[in-house]
Amino acid sequence: MEHITRGRLAALVFALGTAVLGTTAVGATDVTGIGTLDQTILGSIPAFQTANRQLQQYGASLQKQYLGRAQHASQSDQAKLAQEFQAKMADKQRQLVAPLMRKAQVAVASVASSKNLTVVLDKRMVVVGGTDITTNVRDLLTGIGDPVPPVSTPPPSSVGFVDQQAIDATPKVKSASDDFLSFKNQQDKAFSDKLKAAHTDADRDAVLKEYRKTLDDRQNTTLKPVIDQTRSAISDVAKQKGLVLVVDRADIIYGGTDITNDVTAKLK
């Protein structure tokens, strides 16, 4: 299952969304049927550990190959090489982990259905509450025989989700993102040279502060307008669908209401 961290673009969209919607939270909708799953515990199941070990070995070998080829390559060739190796890694991941993932998904669906859950979230994003189904799922995965899929599909959930990658791929967002990345690459090179020329800690701190400010300023001019539009689109769709919250797809393990298509349509 995809490993995720707490900080990402979703947080940005969320943060801006919060400002607009925070005052409308009075009279919040009741939410029941939220489950949680600790993926690190599932990751300790021997089958997952073996797959992960194989994946790490493959990753280490790819890393060596990449460094060997990238050492004398130009910057643009290095970017192409990085893409090529990332694709290889993703293929290997699919090959090694996908069968286990499918089995795990069936197990999660089976447990969620039996407990009348409408959505199961990654435990790391749940600070309080929710029904933890980790032990049940682990027992199913390590027990004899394959887990049996539930007869019914998940009931409608008031927790919605968007696929951040799909939103990132929309022309407007992608263009802004590419523009920022290109700018960042230029600045990385320029500030790397400045950093080399800095001889004291104070000089280095000043260079780093200037580097951050330069990037932050560019973010404000390039990315913020697009993020505002994204925020507005997600909020509109969430309201139309009567959803309580919208989370990133990466945090959804089971169920939830997918509003990605509605949001991307609004962004076009």
Next chain:
Amino acid sequence: MTIGARARRPRLAAAVAAVLLSACAHASPPPGGPNVIGYIDMQQLVQKHPLYDQLEKYDLTIEAFDLRATVPQATASDADLRKREAELEHELHAAATRTQQLLDQKQQQYQQQEQAAIAAALRGAGFGGPTAAQIAGSVTQTAQAQQAGAAAQMQHDYASYRTTLQSQDRAQLVAAQKALSGKAAREYSAQAEQLQAKESALSLQLANADAPTRLALRTKLSSLALDDAARDDAQKQLADLDKKEADQVAAMRNRDEQTLAALQTQLRGQIQQELNTQASSISKRSLTSLAQRQRQLAQQIAPFSGPSVGKGDTSGGSLPAPLRARIAQLHTDYQQRFQSDAKTTIADFQKTREDLSRRYAALHGVAGAAAGGAQEQIATLRRKRDDLYDQITGQIDREVKLIAQQRGISVVLSDVVAPAGGVDLTPDALKDIESLHQ
């Protein structure tokens, strides 16, 4: 979007959110309930945590290392390295050419003197004409050709041997640095973890001890019937309580930071000292090996150096034995004079070459160790940064759980994309986190 872009965005998010949320801070708090879902902006809360400065320091340091050790930067270093290598090679080549030109001039000069002396001896014995020049000059050409070939081979062998040695040195130096850094990192982490555990234990102990008082005060404060004086008094008591805990933890943290800083300085010194010792030992061994190889090659080339007239020279075969002996003696004399003169020039060249070899070895050793060291440092810093982040979020989680309990909210999520109808607990959590600063 790439990972790099994503990693930077939450900072902006939190900054913008902080500004916008502050406008809503005085709005009435939304009601809770057993089936109501709450949410928090974890990034914003992290930024208000007392340990955020430390987290930011880690981020800044990692950013600095990243800037120095990014792939484009590695390429730039590599190009820089190649440029400096080329400069050194150029210097070596120029020194070799200068030396060769000097030797050629001297050789030519001694050959002419030798040929003139032999010709005079031949003329004195009644042998005139071009034969004298032929006798003196014919073998010299062969000797020159042999000398040139041998010198080129020597140069090639020496360069190849030097490259092999440098590669071994670099590998040894990187391995040594990795081992030393790893050892130091383990020692530092063990100490940091031990101190951190003590800080966390103290923080928890204080929080637990004061929890009933704090809860009672908060409950009192949430009462609408409380008059202003009583409210002020309760708030003051709460603030005093927070301050007392924060002071105790901060005092311990200050002591711990000093301990860790001292340990870090000590470990850095140890690493540098041990690395210098090892680098010096490796470099010394290599230079000894290089000098030894140079001597071996010089001995191999010795028979070809200097002008030489073979003893079995057929063109002088018809000469009387005393004259042949006289010519041989003249040749030996001039050869010795040339070799003595050339010795100084060759010694100068060898000195230059040794100096360049030393610089070349240092260039490779330092570059290799620096590149390996930066990656190692980044990995260590990231681990520490993640540990600290987990500690911060752990404490925030505990605060949020208390708030949710008080508000009767059954589920709280962090980092949602859009909160269409949930209860935002971020402002309440912010107040609690900010009180930790006092």
